[in-house]
Amino acid sequence: MALLVGVLQIELFIPESQSLKAKRFVLSSIKTRLRNKFNISVAEIDQNEKWQRAVLGIALVGNERRFLDKSVNQILNLLYAEAELQVLNHQLEIF
Numbered sequence: 001m002a003l004l005v006g007v008l009q010i011e012l013f014i015p016e017s018q019s020l021k022a023k024r025f026v027l028s029s030i031k032t033r034l035r036n037k038f039n040i041s042v043a044e045i046d047q048n049e050k051w052q053r054a055v056l057g058i059a060l061v062g063n064e065r066r067f068l069d070k071s072v073n074q075i076l077n078l079l080y081a082e083a084e085l086q087v088l089n090h091q092l093e094i095f
Helices: 020-038 065-080
Strands: 004-013 041-046 053-062 086-094
Touching: 004 065, 020 041, 020 053, 020 065, 053 065, 065 086
Parallel strands: none
Antiparallel strands: 004 053, 004 086, 041 053
């Protein structure tokens, strides 16, 4: 049995955020929905002090590359559909 770990890094822009408190509110909501829907680990890993920027790190585990690819696509689709933020960039590594 193979163990695969996917690590996804996503750079976000939150245009309406005017404070760190507003940014944290948006990110908290997104992180909770991602955790609940996809059973993944997610955390803000960079741009912590910028009001309108964030970098999320997401880790997911599976036994097939196809499962990880499908999950990543669903995660990205959910984020691209969010009105409160824009996905600027993403990078996926699978080990």
